[in-house]
Amino acid sequence: MKQSRRTGSRILIALVFLFLYAPIALLIIFSFNEGDSSAVWRGFSLHWYQSMLRNRLIIESVYMTLLVSLLATLISTFAGTFAAIGLYSLPRRRRDVLLTVNNIPMMNADIVTGVSLCLFFVAFFQFWGGFARWLNGVQSAFVLPERLTLGFGTLLLAHIAFNIPYVILNVAPKLRQMDRNLMDAAQDLGCTWMQAFWKVMLPEIKPGIISGALIAFTMSIDDFVISYFTAGSSTSTLAMTIYGMTKRRVTPEINAVSTLLFLTVLILLVIVNVGEIRQERRRRNPSVRKEPFGERLRRFLSTRTGRYVQWGITAAAAICFVATVSFLTAETQSIPVVNVCSWGEYIDTDLIDRFEAETGIRVNYQTAESNETMYSLLKSGGADYDVIVPSDYMIAQLIEEGMLSELNYDNIPNFQLIDPRFRNLSYDPENKYTVPYTWSTLGVIYNPTMIDGPVTSWGALYDERNAGKVLLINNSRDAIGEALMYLGYSVNTTDENEIRAAYRILDEASKRGVFQGKVMDEVFQTMEGGNAAIASYYAGDYLSMLENNEDLRYVIPDEGANWFVDAMCVLKDAPHMREAEAWINFIASTDASLANMDYIGYASPNSEALEQYPAYYEELYGEPMDPELYDIMVTPPEVLERCEMYENTPPNVRALYNRLWIQLGI
Amino acid sequence: MKRKLSLLAAPYAVWLFLLVVIPILIMAVYAFTTSDSAATLENFMDMGIYASVFVRSFRLAAIATLICLLIGYPAAYFMAGEGPGFQRVALALIMLPMWMNFLLRTYSWMAILENNGLLNQLFQKIGLFSFLSGITGEEAQAFQMLRTPGAVTLGMVYNYLPFMILPIYSVILKLDSQLLEAARDLGANSVQVFWRVILPLSLPGVLSGVTMVFVPSVSTFAISRLLGGGTQMMLGDLIEQQFLGGAYNPHLGAAISMVMMVIVVLCMALMNHFGEGEEQAVML
Numbered sequence: 001m002k003q004s005r006r007t008g009s010r011i012l013i014a015l016v017f018l019f020l021y022a023p024i025a026l027l028i029i030f031s032f033n034e035g036d037s038s039a040v041w042r043g044f045s046l047h048w049y050q051s052m053l054r055n056r057l058i059i060e061s062v063y064m065t066l067l068v069s070l071l072a073t074l075i076s077t078f079a080g081t082f083a084a085i086g087l088y089s090l091p092r093r094r095r096d097v098l099l100t101v102n103n104i105p106m107m108n109a110d111i112v113t114g115v116s117l118c119l120f121f122v123a124f125f126q127f128w129g130g131f132a133r134w135l136n137g138v139q140s141a142f143v144l145p146e147r148l149t150l151g152f153g154t155l156l157l158a159h160i161a162f163n164i165p166y167v168i169l170n171v172a173p174k175l176r177q178m179d180r181n182l183m184d185a186a187q188d189l190g191c192t193w194m195q196a197f198w199k200v201m202l203p204e205i206k207p208g209i210i211s212g213a214l215i216a217f218t219m220s221i222d223d224f225v226i227s228y229f230t231a232g233s234s235t236s237t238l239a240m241t242i243y244g245m246t247k248r249r250v251t252p253e254i255n256a257v258s259t260l261l262f263l264t265v266l267i268l269l270v271i272v273n274v275g276e277i278r279q280e281r282r283r284r285n286p287s288v289r290k291e292p293f294g295e296r297l298r299r300f301l302s303t304r305t306g307r308y309v310q311w312g313i314t315a316a317a318a319i320c321f322v323a324t325v326s327f328l329t330a331e332t333q334s335i336p337v338v339n340v341c342s343w344g345e346y347i348d349t350d351l352i353d354r355f356e357a358e359t360g361i362r363v364n365y366q367t368a369e370s371n372e373t374m375y376s377l378l379k380s381g382g383a384d385y386d387v388i389v390p391s392d393y394m395i396a397q398l399i400e401e402g403m404l405s406e407l408n409y410d411n412i413p414n415f416q417l418i419d420p421r422f423r424n425l426s427y428d429p430e431n432k433y434t435v436p437y438t439w440s441t442l443g444v445i446y447n448p449t450m451i452d453g454p455v456t457s458w459g460a461l462y463d464e465r466n467a468g469k470v471l472l473i474n475n476s477r478d479a480i481g482e483a484l485m486y487l488g489y490s491v492n493t494t495d496e497n498e499i500r501a502a503y504r505i506l507d508e509a510s511k512r513g514v515f516q517g518k519v520m521d522e523v524f525q526t527m528e529g530g531n532a533a534i535a536s537y538y539a540g541d542y543l544s545m546l547e548n549n550e551d552l553r554y555v556i557p558d559e560g561a562n563w564f565v566d567a568m569c570v571l572k573d574a575p576h577m578r579e580a581e582a583w584i585n586f587i588a589s590t591d592a593s594l595a596n597m598d599y600i601g602y603a604s605p606n607s608e609a610l611e612q613y614p615a616y617y618e619e620l621y622g623e624p625m626d627p628e629l630y631d632i633m634v635t636p637p638e639v640l641e642r643c644e645m646y647e648n649t650p651p652n653v654r655a656l657y658n659r660l661w662i663q664l665g666i
Numbered sequence: 667m668k669r670k671l672s673l674l675a676a677p678y679a680v681w682l683f684l685l686v687v688i689p690i691l692i693m694a695v696y697a698f699t700t701s702d703s704a705a706t707l708e709n710f711m712d713m714g715i716y717a718s719v720f721v722r723s724f725r726l727a728a729i730a731t732l733i734c735l736l737i738g739y740p741a742a743y744f745m746a747g748e749g750p751g752f753q754r755v756a757l758a759l760i761m762l763p764m765w766m767n768f769l770l771r772t773y774s775w776m777a778i779l780e781n782n783g784l785l786n787q788l789f790q791k792i793g794l795f796s797f798l799s800g801i802t803g804e805e806a807q808a809f810q811m812l813r814t815p816g817a818v819t820l821g822m823v824y825n826y827l828p829f830m831i832l833p834i835y836s837v838i839l840k841l842d843s844q845l846l847e848a849a850r851d852l853g854a855n856s857v858q859v860f861w862r863v864i865l866p867l868s869l870p871g872v873l874s875g876v877t878m879v880f881v882p883s884v885s886t887f888a889i890s891r892l893l894g895g896g897t898q899m900m901l902g903d904l905i906e907q908q909f910l911g912g913a914y915n916p917h918l919g920a921a922i923s924m925v926m927m928v929i930v931v932l933c934m935a936l937m938n939h940f941g942e943g944e945e946q947a948v949m950l
Contacts (some may be wrong), residue, residue, distance in 0.1 A: 014739055085682075098675065120685070239767050239768075257770075517897050666718050666899060
């Protein structure tokens with residue numbers, strides 16, 4: 001009876017561990033996969049580890065995560081310990097008030113803490129901006145920076161803020177257990193307060209400090225939500241990088257990172273546990289007890305040489321700390337940088353290396369998910385981009401809100417190569433702010449092996465026969481725009497009834513379970529893997545998908561489609577104007593345009609590149625390009641005539657789009 | 667002397683005021699204003715249309731918490747009954763995944779649950795689909811598992827189960843064995859000992875476990891985004907949408923955050939009222 005209960009309980013524990021570890025084991029196994037799938041095994045390989053080590057984004061974010069976690073742990077352990085001592089000697093009522101406030105960040109959902117800190121920082125920056133402008137105006141002894149943005153500093157502050165409560169929570173019980181008279185006794189016996197603290201109090205509360213520090217470190221390392229809201233755009237912890245990667249085409253580089261992380265932690269845990277077991281064994285048989293290392297160390301440290309060593313270590317640590325901080329600040333100041341924000345899979349990454357090698361300017365390349373998310377980032381003060389690549393209608397909105405800076409076209413001679421068709425378009429009629437980057441169409445991508453018959457209408461996206469096989473595009477303008485086109489309305493309609501009618505199409509399809517999900521760049525993975533049959537997406541991206549799944553087809557529906565231009569612009573007050581213009585000029589060049597056309601599948605507005613591309617393709621691949629594919633990439637004028645460009649809509653229509661879009665998700 | 671020490675609390679009080687109290691006040695200001703900084707209650711009036719998101723969030727989080735409790739309590743209870751060596755290893759194994767990023771752990775479920783994912787491949791191999799189509803006559807090639815409420819709940823259970831096991835385990839471990847002996851001596855059988863002694867005494871652990879699973883579950887946006895595929899909008903997604911997502915409106919976002927905060931605090935206060943609020947049982 002006893003025995004069987006024991007077996008039963010062990011089976012349950014084993015099942016729990018199986019549940020916890022099976023996904024981790026799979027992650028690890030597929031990090032050695034030859035192919036790029038996380039579900040199909042293609043043989044053993046280590047190349048994902050190599051490519052991970054070459055991935056600057058990953059390496060930098062690992063470094064950032066460690067730096068922030070270590071610094072935050074160090075500072076919050078120190079501050080938390082003294083705060084706990086202080087709290088503990090307060091009268092009870094005041095202590096309880098402070099402890100209640102102290103518990104707020106622990107009780108609150110992370111997202112509330114993150115959001116409130118984000119709003120606080122942004123409000124502070126506004127206040128600071130006014131203050132600095134005033135001070136710089138009235139005196140000239142020193143210049144204060146007027147423009148602060150979210151970044152490393154705010155990230156660190158946020159981490160310290162959510163770590164301190166955990167330290168206090170762990171130190172406080174130890175303080176409560178300690179006999180209050182001990183400190184008094186030590187001081188009566190001639191110790192100074194400092195000596196009493198080091199020799200009496202610290203040893204008593206040390207276990208609490210250590211476990212507090214450990215928990216703080218764990219919390220910092222594992223945190224995603226608070227970092228996501230407080231780090232801004234140019235600082236990225238590993239968790240944020242991973243989140244960004246999961247939204248795009250996922251490569252097993254992620255698996256390689258997690259394997260390395262897992263192994264590191266595993267080794268650390270084994271070392272700690274073996275140490276503890278040894279100590280326990282020693283405690284159990286004191287006869288074989290050698291003087292423990294700790295004792296010997298302590299004795300050594302109390303000698304004169306020991307004290308010098310102690311000072312030396314402290315000084316070295318301080319120097320390291322100062323060096324790291326100054327390195328970080330120096331790096332951001334001395335090397336010329338340009339911060340670029342674009343879309344996922346939207347550049348030939350070799351171009352970044354080439355530009356850096358040619359100009360010595362460091363490119364901080366980031367991606368946003370859609371025009372709407374980029375706009376949110378800009379508005380919430382989280383972004384310190386110089387160059388952005390929004391689409392037509394968003395550019396018009398940004399210009400209207402005074403968020404873009406006029407370009408000096410003398411610094412961008414390659415603008416002359418842009419085909420006149422793509423200049424002075426409706427979003428920037430006098431062409432003062434933009435240099436076009438790509439142009440393409442939004443159409444329907446489908447997998448004929450999974451559905452009956454060819455797709456010719458937007459209606460296929462809402463057809464009940466395709467239930468569960470359709471991916472809806474995850475941004476309001478495109479999704480509602482498609483339904484408007486299906487109904488035969490203009491995509492730029494301001495008629496509320498028409499927009500609501502389009503919404504009803506989406507809503508009904510959604511209620512009938514037609515949509516499998518809402519995706520942006522996850523569409524690559526899902527369509528290529530045959531996990532969905534129909535999606536609407538951009539022609540350029542269809543061409544990249546085709547390389548991984550030959551079944552896929554692209555069609556511009558009979559009702560017409562949307563054609564768009566994405567153009568490079570510089571944000572108002574961008575700190576790196578000169579570098580930004582150099583980047584724009586480089587990207588607009590014929591060479592870069594050709595490389596980009598080939599890599600991302602989007603047509604360039606550069607007239608030379610458009611002309612030379614078929615020859616370029618033939619030279620590269622040794623065969624002429626399929627004319628059908630060329631027509632998908634470079635939409636012929638007669639097809640373009642059936643397409644409509646998005647225009648900026650008045651604020652009340654935008655608000656309606658936002659409201660309906662959220663409502664659709666409910 | 668006492669007075670001097672209490673000075674140490676002053677900087678922390680200032681810090682708390684700056685980085686805890688003021689941010690929440692600013693959030694409140696946002697919630698009660700419009701973008702033209704005029705005072706308004708509109709943000710709260712509009713909240714009715716999001717009722718279903720509130721319901722879904724609280725329902726899924728409650729289900730996940732319940733499942734965590736049903737798995738976590740027995741696991742913690744049995745673990746505490748094992749030898750010290752076993753316990754040490756088991757404890758380390760439960761903590762270990764927490765050091766790996768939770769997004770990675772969640773992401774690995776995507777590969778398992780996809781239509782062409784590992785689980786569906788497995789079902790295919792063992793002939794489950796041909797078996798099923800033999801019965802129902804309908805042809806099925808895969809179960810839609812990803813992008814369903816079930817997947818989101820699974821993600822929550824998977825990520826937060828350790829937070830349930832650890833506090834319960836540490837409370838059970840500290841139970842006075844003499845109490846159990848006394849109960850047995852007084853004639854209680856093992857079921858009675860469990861229900862009338864162990865369970866009530868381990869309640870503080872259960873309460874902190876429930877808090878630590880429920881609060882992050884109800885406010886998650888990454889899990890619902892990855893495993894729900896945008897079809898299972900939760901409160902976290904709704905808030906994220908208003909700040910960094912596709913529908914910029916921080917005023918509405920702040921209002922939703924406020925309401926969520928109040929409801930969560932009320933839930934927790936209510937729960938702690940039933941089990942006497944023992945905050946020390948939290949964490950390890």
